[in-house]
Amino acid sequence: MRSLLLERAAHMLRTRAPVTLRTLVAGTGVSTMAVYTYFGGMDGLWRALRQEGFSRLTAGLAAVGPTADAVRDLAALGAAYLVNAVESPDLYRIMFDAGFDLEDPGAADETLHSLVRTVERATADGRFAAGTDPLELATQSWAIGHGLASLVTSGPLPPAALAHGVPMLTALFTAAGDEPGRCRDSVARGWAGLRTAAP
Amino acid sequence: MRSLLLERAAHMLRTRAPVTLRTLVAGTGVSTMAVYTYFGGMDGLWRALRQEGFSRLTAGLAAVGPTADAVRDLAALGAAYLVNAVESPDLYRIMFDAGFDLEDPGAADETLHSLVRTVERATADGRFAAGTDPLELATQSWAIGHGLASLVTSGPLPPAALAHGVPMLTALFTAAGDEPGRCRDSVARGWAGLRTAAP
DNA sequence: CACTATACATAACAGTGCTATGTATAGTGC
DNA sequence: GCACTATACATAGCACTGTTATGTATAGTG
Numbered sequence: 001m002r003s004l005l006l007e008r009a010a011h012m013l014r015t016r017a018p019v020t021l022r023t024l025v026a027g028t029g030v031s032t033m034a035v036y037t038y039f040g041g042m043d044g045l046w047r048a049l050r051q052e053g054f055s056r057l058t059a060g061l062a063a064v065g066p067t068a069d070a071v072r073d074l075a076a077l078g079a080a081y082l083v084n085a086v087e088s089p090d091l092y093r094i095m096f097d098a099g100f101d102l103e104d105p106g107a108a109d110e111t112l113h114s115l116v117r118t119v120e121r122a123t124a125d126g127r128f129a130a131g132t133d134p135l136e137l138a139t140q141s142w143a144i145g146h147g148l149a150s151l152v153t154s155g156p157l158p159p160a161a162l163a164h165g166v167p168m169l170t171a172l173f174t175a176a177g178d179e180p181g182r183c184r185d186s187v188a189r190g191w192a193g194l195r196t197a198a199p
Numbered sequence: 200m201r202s203l204l205l206e207r208a209a210h211m212l213r214t215r216a217p218v219t220l221r222t223l224v225a226g227t228g229v230s231t232m233a234v235y236t237y238f239g240g241m242d243g244l245w246r247a248l249r250q251e252g253f254s255r256l257t258a259g260l261a262a263v264g265p266t267a268d269a270v271r272d273l274a275a276l277g278a279a280y281l282v283n284a285v286e287s288p289d290l291y292r293i294m295f296d297a298g299f300d301l302e303d304p305g306a307a308d309e310t311l312h313s314l315v316r317t318v319e320r321a322t323a324d325g326r327f328a329a330g331t332d333p334l335e336l337a338t339q340s341w342a343i344g345h346g347l348a349s350l351v352t353s354g355p356l357p358p359a360a361l362a363h364g365v366p367m368l369t370a371l372f373t374a375a376g377d378e379p380g381r382c383r384d385s386v387a388r389g390w391a392g393l394r395t396a397a398p
Numbered sequence: 399c400a401c402t403a404t405a406c407a408t409a410a411c412a413g414t415g416c417t418a419t420g421t422a423t424a425g426t427g428c
Numbered sequence: 429g430c431a432c433t434a435t436a437c438a439t440a441g442c443a444c445t446g447t448t449a450t451g452t453a454t455a456g457t458g
Contacts, residue, residue, distance in 0.1 A: 001436090021415055031438050032415090038436095042415060096353050108355050139356070140363050147346025154295050156307050157338065164339050171374030172367065200405090220446060230407050231446090237405095241446060 001030065002038045009049055013090040046094060051107065053091040058110045060084045064193070070122035071178060075169055075190025077115060078145050082162050083193075085149035092153055096146070115141055122178075129177030137176055144168050166191050200229065201237040208248055212289045245293060250306065252290040257309045259283045263392070269321035270377060274368055274389025276314060277344050281361050282392075284348035291352055295345070314340055321377075328376030336375055343367050365390050 005024065012019045021032050021042055028034075039045040060083070064076045085092040095108075115138035123132050148165055151157040170187045174180050204223065211218045220231050220241055227233075238244040259282070263275045284291040294307075314337035322331050347364055350356040369386045373379050 020413080022413080033417095033437055033439090036416080036437095096349065096355070136363070136366075139360065140367050143346035143350060143356075143360075143363060143367070144343065145346070146350055147342035147344070150295065150349050151342060151345055156295070157342075161338065161342075164335070164342060167335075167374065168339050168342070168371065171370045175366065175370030175373060219444080221444085232406055232408090232448095235447080 053095040061114045071186035072190040075187040081145045089153040127178045252294040260313045270385035271389040274386040278392050280344045288352040326377045
């Protein structure tokens with residue numbers, strides 16, 4: 001029942017149907033109280049959806065198999081991040097919407113950690129300068145990805161603006177010590193995985 | 200009356216008091232209908248608040264007087280942008296919250312335009328490569344600013360993370376053709392205006 | 399001075415999340 | 429097998445939300 005409600009909520013989110021306590025349980029044959037036994041209220045449902053969103057994101061990032069080129073992998077992670085955000089924008093909005101704030105700090109940690117590991121690999125491979133702080137560079141990559149994803153899903157920028165990720169990440173990685181030409185090539189190859197799902 | 204309601208709503212937003220139709224008019228001696236005559240409903244109030252937010256942001260950016268160093272000014276614009284977002288996070292959230300989407304496209308245009316003009320100035324001064332697309336670089340700077348502002352005001356990153364703006368903008372501007380050492384210096388000087396208001 | 403439009407007030411309506419209270423079922427100790 | 433208890437719901441109602449239908453007083457206008 002719990003997962004049924006979660007799936008239904010996710011589906012209503014995708015179809016842009018308003019997700020309210022009563023519209024959620026309508027059709028399931030179950031009453032409004034079920035939401036309280038399983039989630040403790042609507043806030044609990046949103047939290048569960050948020051975790052679901054991060055789980056889906058983590059899975060999407062994990063699908064970016066590590067290759068010999070760690071810089072390519074970093075760009076591929078960025079592309080996968082954007083694809084995830086654009087394909088389910090409502091879920092993405094919930095994930096980064098304040099209001100629940102500080103309820104489960106570190107929900108996004110796994111996302112950041114996969115970036116950190118890849119930066120470390122790139123540094124170990126000699127692509128970035130020896131003194132590079134992995135967390136710092138990973139955070140900056142994340143900020144770029146989130147900035148683009150947020151501006152596109154919120155409306156101000158058209159979906160085509162996602163392409164800015166290529167020069168931005170290239171600039172960031174080059175500044176971290178990677179050789180410009182090789183960096184551009186790696187990022188372009190990693191970015192090739194970006195495909196916006198046709199409606 | 201209209202501006203009284205707007206100011207009151209902005210104040211309630213600042214003090215984190217829930218802004219509802221009835222709490223808004225309570226104490227003003229006026230009834231709920233006033234909101235409908237002036238704003239056409241709560242959605243209209245949010246739209247007005249959003250415009251208020253953009254006006255305040257535009258004013259904040261305009262206060263960054265142009266100096267002889269256009270790259271410094273670009274960084275100063277970024278810092279001013281972040282200060283504005285962090286000082287009134289709720290207003291910032293409303294500005295970039297979807298839901299009203301596409302109601303007034305181009306509300307953020309003035310924000311972007313001030314960046315575009317400064318990029319053009321920097322290019323004319325020979326700081327950026329001749330072929331630099333001003334809109335492109337301005338958009339990328341915006342994405343960095345918004346990414347940091349959003350992640351900080353939403354919770355995942357601590358306020359100290361705003362400092363990432365310096366290396367990120369430096370990397371971006373250097374990639375655009377500016378000389379690394381001089382760029383770092385300009386950005387640092389422009390960033391010096393960033394002061395988080397003490398609570 | 400009649401007429402009309404504006405600017406509200408009053409009251410009610412449907413919808414929201416939530417809770418208090420009931421009930422049926424499943425598990426558990428004896 | 430049987431009382432006992434906890435779980436998993438259902439039913440009904442509460443306080444609150446935004447919205448609207450209707451009234452009314454005032455200001456402007458021919």
